[in-house]
Amino acid sequence: MAEHTDAPLPASHAVSGHGTDASGLTLEVDKRLGDFLLKASLTVPARGVTALFGASGSGKTSLLRLIAGLDTPDKGVIRIGEHSLVDTRQGVFVPPHRRRLGVVFQEARLFPHYRVRGNLTYGMRPGARSRFDDIVDLLGISPLLNRFPATLSGGEARRVAIGRALLTEPRLLLMDEPLTGLDGARKQELLRYIARLARDIDIPIVYVSHDPDELIAIADHLVLLDQGRVLAHGRLDELLTRFDLTEYLGGFDAASVITATVADHDHHYALTQLRLEDGQRLTIPLVDDPPGTTLRLRIPIRDVALALSKPEQVSYRNQLSARVEQIGLVAGNKTSIEVRLRVGEQILRARLTRKSFDELGVKEGISIVALIRSVAFDTR
Amino acid sequence: MLSDAEWEAILISLQVAGTAVAWILVPGIALAWLMARHEFRGKALLDGVLHLPLVLPPVVVGYLLLVSLGRQGLLGRWLDQWFGITLPFTWQGAAVAGGIMAFPLLVRAVRLSLEAVDVKLEAAASTLGANRWRILFTITLPLALPGLLTGTVLAFARALSEFGATITFASNIPGETRTLPLALYTLIQSPGKEAAAARLCAIAILIAMLSLLVSEWLARKARKRLRGRDG
Numbered sequence: 001m002a003e004h005t006d007a008p009l010p011a012s013h014a015v016s017g018h019g020t021d022a023s024g025l026t027l028e029v030d031k032r033l034g035d036f037l038l039k040a041s042l043t044v045p046a047r048g049v050t051a052l053f054g055a056s057g058s059g060k061t062s063l064l065r066l067i068a069g070l071d072t073p074d075k076g077v078i079r080i081g082e083h084s085l086v087d088t089r090q091g092v093f094v095p096p097h098r099r100r101l102g103v104v105f106q107e108a109r110l111f112p113h114y115r116v117r118g119n120l121t122y123g124m125r126p127g128a129r130s131r132f133d134d135i136v137d138l139l140g141i142s143p144l145l146n147r148f149p150a151t152l153s154g155g156e157a158r159r160v161a162i163g164r165a166l167l168t169e170p171r172l173l174l175m176d177e178p179l180t181g182l183d184g185a186r187k188q189e190l191l192r193y194i195a196r197l198a199r200d201i202d203i204p205i206v207y208v209s210h211d212p213d214e215l216i217a218i219a220d221h222l223v224l225l226d227q228g229r230v231l232a233h234g235r236l237d238e239l240l241t242r243f244d245l246t247e248y249l250g251g252f253d254a255a256s257v258i259t260a261t262v263a264d265h266d267h268h269y270a271l272t273q274l275r276l277e278d279g280q281r282l283t284i285p286l287v288d289d290p291p292g293t294t295l296r297l298r299i300p301i302r303d304v305a306l307a308l309s310k311p312e313q314v315s316y317r318n319q320l321s322a323r324v325e326q327i328g329l330v331a332g333n334k335t336s337i338e339v340r341l342r343v344g345e346q347i348l349r350a351r352l353t354r355k356s357f358d359e360l361g362v363k364e365g366i367s368i369v370a371l372i373r374s375v376a377f378d379t380r
Numbered sequence: 381m382l383s384d385a386e387w388e389a390i391l392i393s394l395q396v397a398g399t400a401v402a403w404i405l406v407p408g409i410a411l412a413w414l415m416a417r418h419e420f421r422g423k424a425l426l427d428g429v430l431h432l433p434l435v436l437p438p439v440v441v442g443y444l445l446l447v448s449l450g451r452q453g454l455l456g457r458w459l460d461q462w463f464g465i466t467l468p469f470t471w472q473g474a475a476v477a478g479g480i481m482a483f484p485l486l487v488r489a490v491r492l493s494l495e496a497v498d499v500k501l502e503a504a505a506s507t508l509g510a511n512r513w514r515i516l517f518t519i520t521l522p523l524a525l526p527g528l529l530t531g532t533v534l535a536f537a538r539a540l541s542e543f544g545a546t547i548t549f550a551s552n553i554p555g556e557t558r559t560l561p562l563a564l565y566t567l568i569q570s571p572g573k574e575a576a577a578a579r580l581c582a583i584a585i586l587i588a589m590l591s592l593l594v595s596e597w598l599a600r601k602a603r604k605r606l607r608g609r610d611g
Contacts, residue, residue, distance in 0.1 A: 069506075069507075070506075070507075096503070097507070099507075103504070105504060109500055109504040111501060112607065113605060122518075123508025123509045150607055164508065165507075
């Protein structure tokens with residue numbers, strides 16, 4: 001699959017763009033909810049989409065409610081930039097209506113007695129008035145302005161809810177599984193809107209989800225939650241390559257995420273050539289993005305094969321020179337071994353049987369050729 | 381068509397019931413909101429006290445009003461001295477009696493409709509920058525409107541039909557506190573007024589039916605609007 005994206009910026013490179021007061025979120029909270037103890041500490045970079053990922057009951061939504069101010073932590077600090085939203089030691093608690101955080105809830109939560117326009121302008125700040133038309137166009141909801149929420153489809157309602165939150169000029173946009181309950185096509189459509197949003201509007205987004213496919217498509221950063229604790233957080237593509245997290249990221253269907261630039265198109269064979277940053281080339285089925293566009297590719301681990309040298313006459317179209325960086329066992333699987341390859345600056349994962357592994361004599365540090373089936377780049 | 385005495389009784393009734401509803405509306409909504417949205421010590425007790433007028437004989441309520449708000453009563457003396465307000469044997473007193481009798485009905489209906497309002501919508505409004513008051517007036521009350529209307533009409537009808545507390549506290553003074561039920565009672569007590577009593581009875585039924593129809597119509601309109609249909 002390929003998705004449009006800006007190259008994700010790591011936290012240390014975070015900059016505030018366009019003079020807005022974009023700044024990251026720092027959080028360190030304890031909260032007891034019955035038998036469940038949420039004990040989280042994390043930072044959300046000032047740019048890009050940060051996903052809170054975890055099984056249901058891992059504390060994603062509880063964390064989001066704490067950030068939004070709909071719940072109070074027992075202990076802890078929540079800050080945006082230098083501005084404290086909660087500081088239990090200092091007795092600071094900014095109520096939700098003064099936090100300037102946009103929240104998009106799972107069920108849209110539109111006000112049934114207001115038309116779409118009324119919903120959109122309910123929390124609109126004066127500064128956002130000039131952007132009303134842009135936001136409405138971006139979300140494709142201008143034909144809906146005079147309708148009542150009861151007459152909207154699920155996807156339309158979510159889009160209105162997103163617009164309503166954006167028009168409050170939030171410092172941070174919180175989205176709680178905004179695609180739940182939508183069918184496949186609607187889901188893809190809304191996902192595209194959100195991805196475009198993350199790119200066009202310079203607001204950090206915290207995105208709660210338990211769906212790996214959604215996160216691969218839009219997340220830059222990942223916060224992995226398990227039973228109320230933060231297991232890991234960092235750049236999505238880096239976390240995805242960590243062996244120790246495989247168990248928790250199993251749903252991600254073991255894959256690597258690689259970014260590449262569109263080089264040129266071959267319309268005759270309906271193929272597109274991509275260039276990796278180290279100059280190596282990849283071929284994928286034709287996409288309609290112009291040369292120069294950066295794409296994010298997901299390469300399932302099972303679609304990568306290894307060879308010691310470039311084979312001749314083989315249908316694997318993509319052959320990348322790589323270096324074996326790390327070798328690890330696959331949890332709960334006695335047959336296979338997982339190998340992390342370095343391709344330029346990027347990481348590619350491959351899995352092979354222990355038998356092939358021994359026959360090939362794979363060792364850390366050796367040069368190897370990664371064979372990737374073109375279809376692995378299916379854009380869906 | 382109607383005699384002067386009949387007109388008088390109708391007008392006094394409307395005035396008394398209207399005033400009764402007017403003075404209990406805000407405290408009734410406030411209390412209903414408190415009961416619907418908050419847990420506190422003594423809530424069950426307060427709930428019981430609230431419902432007392434429904435189960436007590438109305439004469440008892442009238443008697444208690446007389447004791448507390450009468451000229452010699454603790455509150456009554458204070459009202460008389462500081463504000464020159466006298467309630468017993470006045471139509472205002474009848475409105476107080478009617479209001480108290482109608483109060484539980486109003487609170488009950490409003491509370492039920494407030495409980496039915498989705499607090500998630502209120503939470504959403506707060507994340508959009510609305511403070512507590514704005515949420516109350518733009519989300520909570522509009523969404524509770526059908527119940528609010530029903531409660532108001534119920535309370536109005538209850539105040540209109542109030543008899544026992546009224547006659548005890550405000551007496552049965554023609555042109556002052558003789559509401560429709562009191563006028564009807566007076567006619568029944570007088571020999572040879574059966575026809576006049578029947579006429580008043582019909583009028584009472586008519587007014588009650590009319591208020592029910594109006595309330596149903598308003599509530600239906602409000603519900604339609606809330607369900608988000610045009611028109």
